Amino acid sequence: MKVVFGNSEKLWNDAVSVRRAVFIEEQHVPEELEIDEFENEATHFVLYDGEKAVGAGRFRTIDSIGKIERICVLPDYRSRGAGRLIMESIEQFAKENGIAKTKLNAQTHAERFYEKLGYKTISGIFMDAGIPHVTMMKQLL
Template sequence: MNKLTVRVADWHADNADLRRIREAVFIVEQGVPPELEWDADDVDAVHFLAFEGDFAVGASRLLPDGQIGRVSVLKDWRGLHIGELLMQATIAEAERRDLKQQKLTAQAHAVRFYERLGFRVASEEFLEAGIPHVEMVRDSA
């Protein structure tokens, strides 16, 4: 396995990789309708890409209000801590921007993953795109 890295992505320059990953994970694998996956927030978000060598295998985004989302890792690369690397980079950028609280909408099966990163559940379970989710928040130190 090549070295795993995460970097800030450019929505325009890196659009093909961002779309390839999110389409594979959310639209194809999880059945999220494309009109729910793509939104106007993408233009103003800070995007992140995770790479194995020079191949993009994961993505996430940070909105100006501290909302983290679209955390996705291609199926064949799961279990290699890529999601954790993406989240660490995203949280670090939020803190660098002095966003005292980070928020996210977690799929219910991923709650423990986010709890390990300092998030806590802040809502009852609800359905989003037909998938059980909960709101979670993390306060910066």
Template sequence: MKFERVTKEEDLKRVFKLRREVFIEEQGVPAELELDEDDNRAIHFIVYTPEAIIGTCRLLVKDNFAKVQRMAIKKGYRKKGIGSRLLSEVIDFAKEEGLKELLLHAQTHAVDFYKNNGFNIISEDIIEEAGLAHLKMNKIL
């Protein structure tokens, strides 16, 4: 298994394929909301095996902070620590870039995952995004 930043257009297409599978097909997110204009300016990270991309996450950088978004792990590879390792790569990159804080909107079922990776809930107010309940979280770097 390898973890890296996306630098090739072909890998970005494979990222979109995985996100379609996880967010649109599994979770019912409308296609027009899943892919957006931020994909062009975000930094995309992947984890892959020789056969396929099995995880992805994007980082949208603004000033001294960044927003972690679109984290997805392929079904069958979840609950094996892959998401934590991928998130660790993103956190390390953010620190190297001198960012001070990471923000994210966690689906409510994933809040404990992010807590276990050092994120804190910053608002108990439920946010609805793409028909799914989320909580705002952050991590000071």
């Protein structure tokens, strides 16, 4: 499996196809919340198994902090290191661009996954798209 990142239309379409399957179809997040006004300013990351897009995420910089968003993996690829590959690629990209800290809003069921990657919870539980989340942060540099 290989992670590819950038801003091309093909990459965005592949990322959205995974996000649609996971967030919109599986988790019932409304499409208007999933596909938002930040798509064009984000760098998109897609995990491929051969030619098939199986995972995705995106990255933006807000006030010099890296914001990791929309991390998702197709069901057949979960618990196989796919999410870790995406996160490691995003963190490497952040470091190469001088970003010292990253943060993300994690669904509470995924909080332990992010803790294992070194993220610390910095908020209480809040609802986003009807799903409980927490904000988490990690010092990279």
